[in-house]
Amino acid sequence: MTDLLVSQHWFFWMTLIPLGAAVAAFLIPAQARWIGLATALVLPFFALAGIAATLITEGQPITGGGWPTPLGIELRRDGLALVMLAITALVGLIISCYAIGYFPARGHHHSRTRYFWPLWLFLWGGCNALFISADLFNLYVTLELVTLASVTLIALEGGKAALTAALRYLFIGLFGSLAYLLGVAVFYGAYATVDLTLLGEMLTGSRLDHAAMALMIAGLVLKSALFPLHFWLPQAHAMAPAPVSAVLSALVIKAAYIVLLRLWFEVFPSLDTIAVGHLLGLLGTVAIVFGSLLALRQERLKLLIAYSTVAQIGYLFLVFPLARNDTMATAWVGGVLLMMSHACGKAAMFMVAGTIHHTAGSDRISRLAGAGGPIGVLVVVFTLAATTIIGLPPSGGFFSKWLFINAALVTGQWWYLPVILSGTLLAAAYIARVLGWAFLDVKRSSYPVIPWVMKWPPLVLALIALVFGLIAYEPVQIALLGAPVSGPLLIGVRP
Amino acid sequence: MTIPVLYAGSGILLFFIGLHALLIRRHLLRKIIAANIMGSGVFMVFIALGARGDSAVADPVPQVMVLTGIVVSLCFTAVAIALAVRIHNLTDCTTLAADEESSID
Numbered sequence: 001m002t003d004l005l006v007s008q009h010w011f012f013w014m015t016l017i018p019l020g021a022a023v024a025a026f027l028i029p030a031q032a033r034w035i036g037l038a039t040a041l042v043l044p045f046f047a048l049a050g051i052a053a054t055l056i057t058e059g060q061p062i063t064g065g066g067w068p069t070p071l072g073i074e075l076r077r078d079g080l081a082l083v084m085l086a087i088t089a090l091v092g093l094i095i096s097c098y099a100i101g102y103f104p105a106r107g108h109h110h111s112r113t114r115y116f117w118p119l120w121l122f123l124w125g126g127c128n129a130l131f132i133s134a135d136l137f138n139l140y141v142t143l144e145l146v147t148l149a150s151v152t153l154i155a156l157e158g159g160k161a162a163l164t165a166a167l168r169y170l171f172i173g174l175f176g177s178l179a180y181l182l183g184v185a186v187f188y189g190a191y192a193t194v195d196l197t198l199l200g201e202m203l204t205g206s207r208l209d210h211a212a213m214a215l216m217i218a219g220l221v222l223k224s225a226l227f228p229l230h231f232w233l234p235q236a237h238a239m240a241p242a243p244v245s246a247v248l249s250a251l252v253i254k255a256a257y258i259v260l261l262r263l264w265f266e267v268f269p270s271l272d273t274i275a276v277g278h279l280l281g282l283l284g285t286v287a288i289v290f291g292s293l294l295a296l297r298q299e300r301l302k303l304l305i306a307y308s309t310v311a312q313i314g315y316l317f318l319v320f321p322l323a324r325n326d327t328m329a330t331a332w333v334g335g336v337l338l339m340m341s342h343a344c345g346k347a348a349m350f351m352v353a354g355t356i357h358h359t360a361g362s363d364r365i366s367r368l369a370g371a372g373g374p375i376g377v378l379v380v381v382f383t384l385a386a387t388t389i390i391g392l393p394p395s396g397g398f399f400s401k402w403l404f405i406n407a408a409l410v411t412g413q414w415w416y417l418p419v420i421l422s423g424t425l426l427a428a429a430y431i432a433r434v435l436g437w438a439f440l441d442v443k444r445s446s447y448p449v450i451p452w453v454m455k456w457p458p459l460v461l462a463l464i465a466l467v468f469g470l471i472a473y474e475p476v477q478i479a480l481l482g483a484p485v486s487g488p489l490l491i492g493v494r495p
Numbered sequence: 496m497t498i499p500v501l502y503a504g505s506g507i508l509l510f511f512i513g514l515h516a517l518l519i520r521r522h523l524l525r526k527i528i529a530a531n532i533m534g535s536g537v538f539m540v541f542i543a544l545g546a547r548g549d550s551a552v553a554d555p556v557p558q559v560m561v562l563t564g565i566v567v568s569l570c571f572t573a574v575a576i577a578l579a580v581r582i583h584n585l586t587d588c589t590t591l592a593a594d595e596e597s598s599i600d
Contacts, residue, residue: 182537189543
């Protein structure tokens with residue numbers, strides 16, 4: 001039994017199954033939703049099996065086809081890949097269930113149903129491939145897979161606004177990845193390798209290295225929509241159908257961020273990164289405040305959630321200035337924890353927003369006035385999911401912010417403290433604004449009945465996001481397997 | 496200045512020419528062509544840096560990478576042209592319109 005568990009290459013299958021299923025779903029459109037659902041049901045088990053196998057073998061890297069490293073393509077089985085595969089499998093399963101209800105098999109939106117499933121499965125396979133990639137060029141190719149699938153998913157709605165948002169996202173994505181690729185070319189020209197570990201050992205810190213680093217960081221920052229390069233995100237995320245918005249906000253943004261996280265801690269440490277870290281921290285700070293303020297001003301629920309994503313991305317970039325010698329593990333774990341809890345919380349919020357749009361016929365926040373009956377349930381689910389965005393205990397968002405604050409205090413960067421606190425306050429404000437409308441005492445006409453698959457799956461994710469802080473210890477331990485960071489996890493700080 | 500450096504320099508120049516056009520030009524086809532020029536510039540840098548001097552045999556790995564890169568850029572161009580044609584059919588407009596908030600309800 002153990003031999004079987006260890007001998008299987010679960011992560012190959014986690015990439016190949018969605019890609020194969022995508023082709024199948026494209027060729028047999030009538031069965032596309034069932035192919036998609038079956039894939040979504042299988043992948044979490046593969047993720048669990050992969051985690052178990054890695055815990056037994058202690059995460060040795062594997063190479064494609066068993067060829068030795070320079071020829072074979074190396075795949076990572078470290079903790080970061082494991083937890084991201086698992087959280088993607090979980091969020092993907094819930095989104096797939098929701099999409100069954102959102103995209104009906106019959107009706108005038110037939111073509112949307114037909115194309116959603118292949119594209120979503122392609123995107124899923126691309127994400128899984130990205131998480132286990134261990135060299136710069138593979139990261140580029142998988143990032144492009146993810147971008148291409150998301151562009152077409154944004155265009156799924158077919159209207160003018162959606163097409164424009166998709167094309168703008170395509171240009172942005174292309175620019176970002178070409179800048180990244182130029183950096184890869186410079187590194188390859190200088191060191192003749194694209195392997196992350198080898199490159200990290202070989203970097204000499206020349207000017208050319210710093211130029212390549214700047215290009216790669218700029219490209220990835222653009223792709224992960226950090227302020228001031230966030231301008232494309234709200235339109236793209238708000239125009240897409242609800243399951244697509246959930247996927248984009250929960251997973252696609254993280255794809256570029258994961259690449260940056262890997263580069264920062266594995267390739268760039270020997271370069272002079274302190275100034276760059278401060279710059280990223282500053283941009284993150286502005287993103288938190290500015291994104292939250294804009295979220296507060298939005299009239300439409302989906303745009304509000306999209307701007308809230310802009311703010312949450314800001315938190316993710318606080319990892320870079322906060323990760324110093326002693327606090328490296330603390331900041332890194334804070335970032336990983338935030339990625340996971342944000343993925344659950346934000347996916348649930350977008351799905352709820354989609355259901356409200358579907359039910360009330362509009363996603364204007366003012367239309368929520370006097371929400372009761374079916375919408376009342378949804379507002380409760382929305383609030384549960386929002387706890388992790390605000391950062392209330394015991395959500396995962398709370399613990400990651402706690403870790404960030406500890407790291408900020410230990411490294412003496414106290415100015416991040418008011419930033420995190422004001423971000424929390426503003427998040428509470430924009431969530432409270434939604435609730436304020438929802439609990440107005442107004443009589444409303446009755447709403448159509450919502451199919452249960454559009455109501456309960458978001459609740460599952462919202463609950464997971466809510467209690468994530470309580471169950472986070474095990475995932476964090478798994479994430480630290482083979483992590484490029486060391487040092488204690490600072491839970492409590494004495495001044 | 497050796498020949499590979501000359502090629503790499505021209506590649507970087509192409510990248511920035513394309514970037515300039517991508518940001519400045521409004522016509523969608525021009526933007527798509529600009530993105531392609533940027534891509535070609537990056538590929539040229541790859542190939543030039545893989546030459547490894549006059550005597551040695553050129554490194555094949557960058558050429559393989561560029562092949563993959565060309566496939567990726569072909570896919571992107573195809574999708575971009577499809578989207579541009581669709582936008583043109585819907586709006587009779589060949590530019591990215593300025594953002595209109597709440598255009599659908």
